[in-house]
Amino acid sequence: MADVDDANASEGGEADQPKGHNRQPIVSVLGHVDHGKTSVLDMVRSVGSERQASVMDREAGGITQHIGATEVPADVLNETCAAMMGGKKFKSPGLLFIDTPGHHSFASLRNRGGSVADIAVLVVDIMEGLQPQTIESLNILKETKTPFVIAGNKVDRLYGWRCEAGRSFIESFGEQREDVQALFQERYWKLVGQFSEYGFNLERYDQIRDFRQNVALVPMSAKDGEGLQDLLAVTVGLAERFLEDRLTDTLGAAQGTVLEMRDEVGMGKTIDVILYRGSLKIGDTILLAGQDGPFTTHIKGLKRPQGMAEMRDAGKRWVNFDEIEAACGVKIVAPNLESTIAGTTLHLANTAEEEATARESLREEWRSIFENMPIMCSSCKDIFARHAFKRHTQTGDCQGAEEDRTGVVIKADTVGGLEALAFELHQRNIPVRQATVGPVNKKDILMAKSAADPLQQVILGFSTKANTSDVAQQLQGDDAEIKFISGPIIYHIMDAFEEWQEATQQAIEEEQRETLVYPGRVLFLKDHTFRAKGPAIVGMRVLGGRIHVGQRLMKLDGSSVGQIKSLRTRDSEDVKEAMQGDEVAVAVQGPTVGRHIEELDEFYVDVPERHAKRLKKIDLSPLEEEILAEIVALHRKENHFWGR
Numbered sequence: 001m002a003d004v005d006d007a008n009a010s011e012g013g014e015a016d017q018p019k020g021h022n023r024q025p026i027v028s029v030l031g032h033v034d035h036g037k038t039s040v041l042d043m044v045r046s047v048g049s050e051r052q053a054s055v056m057d058r059e060a061g062g063i064t065q066h067i068g069a070t071e072v073p074a075d076v077l078n079e080t081c082a083a084m085m086g087g088k089k090f091k092s093p094g095l096l097f098i099d100t101p102g103h104h105s106f107a108s109l110r111n112r113g114g115s116v117a118d119i120a121v122l123v124v125d126i127m128e129g130l131q132p133q134t135i136e137s138l139n140i141l142k143e144t145k146t147p148f149v150i151a152g153n154k155v156d157r158l159y160g161w162r163c164e165a166g167r168s169f170i171e172s173f174g175e176q177r178e179d180v181q182a183l184f185q186e187r188y189w190k191l192v193g194q195f196s197e198y199g200f201n202l203e204r205y206d207q208i209r210d211f212r213q214n215v216a217l218v219p220m221s222a223k224d225g226e227g228l229q230d231l232l233a234v235t236v237g238l239a240e241r242f243l244e245d246r247l248t249d250t251l252g253a254a255q256g257t258v259l260e261m262r263d264e265v266g267m268g269k270t271i272d273v274i275l276y277r278g279s280l281k282i283g284d285t286i287l288l289a290g291q292d293g294p295f296t297t298h299i300k301g302l303k304r305p306q307g308m309a310e311m312r313d314a315g316k317r318w319v320n321f322d323e324i325e326a327a328c329g330v331k332i333v334a335p336n337l338e339s340t341i342a343g344t345t346l347h348l349a350n351t352a353e354e355e356a357t358a359r360e361s362l363r364e365e366w367r368s369i370f371e372n373m374p375i376m377c378s379s380c381k382d383i384f385a386r387h388a389f390k391r392h393t394q395t396g397d398c399q400g401a402e403e404d405r406t407g408v409v410i411k412a413d414t415v416g417g418l419e420a421l422a423f424e425l426h427q428r429n430i431p432v433r434q435a436t437v438g439p440v441n442k443k444d445i446l447m448a449k450s451a452a453d454p455l456q457q458v459i460l461g462f463s464t465k466a467n468t469s470d471v472a473q474q475l476q477g478d479d480a481e482i483k484f485i486s487g488p489i490i491y492h493i494m495d496a497f498e499e500w501q502e503a504t505q506q507a508i509e510e511e512q513r514e515t516l517v518y519p520g521r522v523l524f525l526k527d528h529t530f531r532a533k534g535p536a537i538v539g540m541r542v543l544g545g546r547i548h549v550g551q552r553l554m555k556l557d558g559s560s561v562g563q564i565k566s567l568r569t570r571d572s573e574d575v576k577e578a579m580q581g582d583e584v585a586v587a588v589q590g591p592t593v594g595r596h597i598e599e600l601d602e603f604y605v606d607v608p609e610r611h612a613k614r615l616k617k618i619d620l621s622p623l624e625e626e627i628l629a630e631i632v633a634l635h636r637k638e639n640h641f642w643g644r
Helices: 002-012 037-045 074-080 104-116 132-144 169-174 178-196 228-242 352-371 386-394 415-427 442-449 469-475 490-515 609-615 622-635
Strands: 026-031 068-073 094-099 119-125 148-153 202-204 215-219 255-264 268-277 279-281 285-290 293-298 301-305 318-321 323-325 328-333 345-348 374-376 383-385 408-412 432-437 458-462 483-487 520-531 536-548 552-555 560-568 577-579 583-589 602-605
Touching: 026 037, 026 132, 037 068, 037 094, 037 119, 037 148, 037 228, 068 074, 068 301, 068 328, 074 094, 074 228, 094 228, 119 132, 119 228, 148 178, 148 228, 169 215, 178 202, 178 215, 215 228, 255 328, 268 345, 285 352, 293 352, 301 323, 323 328, 345 352, 352 386, 374 432, 383 386, 383 415, 408 415, 408 442, 415 432, 415 458, 415 490, 432 442, 442 458, 442 469, 458 490, 483 490, 520 583, 520 622, 536 560, 536 602, 536 622, 602 622, 609 622
Parallel strands: 026 094, 026 119, 119 148, 148 215, 202 215, 408 432, 408 458, 458 483
Antiparallel strands: 068 094, 255 268, 255 345, 268 328, 279 323, 285 293, 285 345, 301 318, 301 328, 374 383, 520 536, 520 602, 536 577, 536 583, 552 560, 552 602, 560 583
């Protein structure tokens, strides 16, 4: 009977399984930096009656640094694609787009966006073809088995191409000159060849007979909106045709992916979530992954962006809901969210059974995050994920090496952001001592303070803040014991860090210069004995170099004279230092005039050996170098290695 049942189950597939409602597909937008991912979505958000302004114009640095989400309702899709649909309408209630960073530093964020998606749009600049992050995105899509469509962006850059907003690619292509069509075909076949090298059969969407065997290319211009309806129609059409089972898998306890934790004015701590299964309502208990492991909290508010606003950029455009269902992007207001780790899974946990199942799943997820934290090898100084570091030090080139405990402390709101920051530091040969996800806490400050190198007494934070007002106070002000540099743009963080290091190094060098005993030679002037002893006060001229209060003098034979207690000018002004050519009254503790020193005697500044070594590494005047050489030669009569 078991065999029969299995056979029946196999024949029926998942048809006998209960299905939920038809949710909207989750579409991840991937691609190389500057190939136009956010521009494509900006064009999508610009259509329909609830159009929104450009997100890219407000994106920090003009580069996507976090995962964002935008919902496009069915009526906008049907209106935009009416010419392509021939009077038909989509079954889907809309599309939920996820925008991912394209820069090489954000591999983890792209991976997260690819793994949560039902279908993906891979944006490729047809003028540049496949680039490193395009190839990386292809690998992500292959690994996660996510179907995808190619948006062949920037056809407007083809010489002579004439764009028209809202026009389909098919209509546009037929109206281009033959020479322009030839230019397009040249770029198209180059792309076909590049994709074939990675095992993908690329074909223009309007020429495909079997979408299971070929990847659809939709040529378009995100700048002008030409071909946009083609892209939307193909994306929705493929999802509806091939992903029906997945899109109706909405039953069971709610699950979602946390995009990020944010502190919103008037709301407090919130989390942005992509809900892909089940439903949530106010009062529900949810289980989340925190810095110290899984924790529960309860929902106090559910908010969704108004119209087609982007979740990262919705501002005050939020609509309150008592209950929401998958799939959607939602902002959740709840207590104790500050330790939430972005990129982890949200689970509904209203019952003991739901919580137990979810907690075990989150523990595994948390362990995986820990194992992927970046650490540096003490031997080769390369950065590895923790699990890779174990292999590297057990069987790799650096067997027996340990984790490098020198370097800076870094924090980020997500694992992907942390990896991106660590990557940029590694590119600049800056060691990382500790890398953790979440807000800055007291332990982080103590870790940064304990760095032996003052240039490493710093915390670098990517889109993260202090966890308490007390910690925030410790990080602020000129008198803060460590430096805290944070922001939403990695390049700005790195620029500020390098500027701080340079300024700190200069300050250290200046302080060292001030405390250094510089070489000097002085003459005891005739008829300038003001007091013979206790201390002796005599007139001196600085023949070369400099003298400073607190320094010791010695005779030209190396014998000790005494310590300078004060310096006074002819105008009776007390000074700390006298330079070459200055004549000053010098109070010297130790000698007696007439017994130990005489008028017209000459003296050297008694430069300590460790100072002599440092002086050789800094710029001295020619006369200072000469006097230093005389002092060194004097000491080497008794110690051949003095000052080496």
